[in-house]
Amino acid sequence: MATIDERSAPTVTDRNYRQVGQGQNVVEHEAVEGPCIWLDTPDDVIEFVTGPDVEDTIVISRSGSTTFVAPALTAGVKGLITLEGTKECHLGIVSREFGIPCVMSVAFTEGVTTPQGDTVPADGTVLRLECAAMPNAAVLVKGA
């Protein structure tokens, strides 16, 4: 598993939000906020990118591989979260070149459990990516 540098963990100062995850920040970017969707299969990806609200959505996928989320990147999603991978992965390189905020190797502290046993926020949960600084970013949800 990729490691997170705890010494530089971002802190949550806004009482309207609480932190539900933290990971490696790939792109220095102002904070973004939007509903999330968990994409588990290629069919999920195809259905998502051919549907509405693509550019307003933060995508969550397991892998740090580029090709799985390729159409989501070209469609210009608002943000990307992965459960695996590091910023040196090709997905890190490409998301940086698209300028899409990307946080990798996030371990969520709350959410729903996927059939594979991963914990991720439920689809539609509004997430905020605090990704303005390196090396880490925080994933927040609204509510104390």
Next chain:
Amino acid sequence: MGAAEDFAKYLDQYLGEVPDGPAGDLEMRKRLPVASIVDTSDESVLRDSLADDEIDSWTGYMAWNLWELLAKRATEGASGLIPRQEYETISFVHMWATFPQLIRELTKELGAEGIVRLGATPRREFSTQVNVTRHFGTPMCTLVGRGIAVNLGLDKATNRREDVETMVQFCRRLQHGAWGGGPGFVSGRGFKSAVLEPDIVNGLLADETRLDDPDLRTAFKKFNAATELFGFLMHYDCRAGLCDSGPYEVPGGGFMIVRDHQLYEPAFPWGHIGEGLPWSVTQAMVYRPTEPIDVKINDISTTFTNPTDYHKHLSGIAVYARDTWDTPMSEVRRLDADELVAITERVKKATLELYKDIAAKDRDRKIRDGILVYSTILMMPYARTVPGLRAHFLDNGFYDLDELAEAAWPTLTGGDAAATLAPVFILGQGFPSVAG
């Protein structure tokens, strides 16, 4: 220490001892019995035979280099779309079974000096597949295939010594052509891959268009990202369609990266999805940073920088299209802003179309497609420089999966693959000694 900490130690340093980067190159040279073998000279690349300790020194360095490439990506996880680890490793075994003989046939046609001249191609050309990536990748993948076969018990380290020798010298001849002597690996050149000759570099700089127009900056940013992603997908989740060279010094300060994205490969059965796109595009990207930036390019021609976001310092560009693989350099054409936008839009549609095409295939088909990608892109760019040789290879079963690869298939596509491959890629066991 737990297993996770143990593994992390081996990701942090090669064998838990040797660092990455230029310091690792120096440390490896100290450890090799014959360190000079990772350099090239007119005399040493023309030799047909190497001593055991020369071969083992060279492959020992390669083992560190491979770790250097992969360790930080080791936690990437499975693609979910393409079973890349499976197809790559079977490809490697297939290449070990077949490529050394094909390289001998190529060498018979061109001679050792002709291979050196072939290796010099990226000094004068961009948007070419005869590039630094392949000079490294073709021999490396073939020799890793040997390591996998030995680790699986399908081959012995002492078998086919002459085939190891063939691949090592093939690589060294290509390296010698590219660099003209001295360190053969980019990792031995301070991780700088400035292979283009000065007059070519000056021509690119003379074509620079400054990115003062925010619309042009945005259009180029989308073009760069979308074509990179499509090139990656076209080549089945591997970087063989991408190649960076540089950094080249820019008069007045700054640096230039020259980047190829190969988009339309008719040799692939799914290549038609890229029809209408140039075979390859090249981006000369000029950066004039306002802060110190350390630029590192590795042997598979991937750029890493510290700090990581170097694109915010992009100052100017020149973009070119090479419409087919054999378009002469004199006919490589510049792309204007309208063409950047048009290609980006075409690529976005093609990306979804190709994604759907791949997603609809079953796992075995994807693995066989991936093997076809590696076989094609790591051999044919060299073979097609000799009239008739590509056709000769095809007529003699080039795409028939070798029985050694078939024997490796059950393990490499099954649940035990990771346990087999971690020692090969991370623990340096991919290059067993030819002395046994």
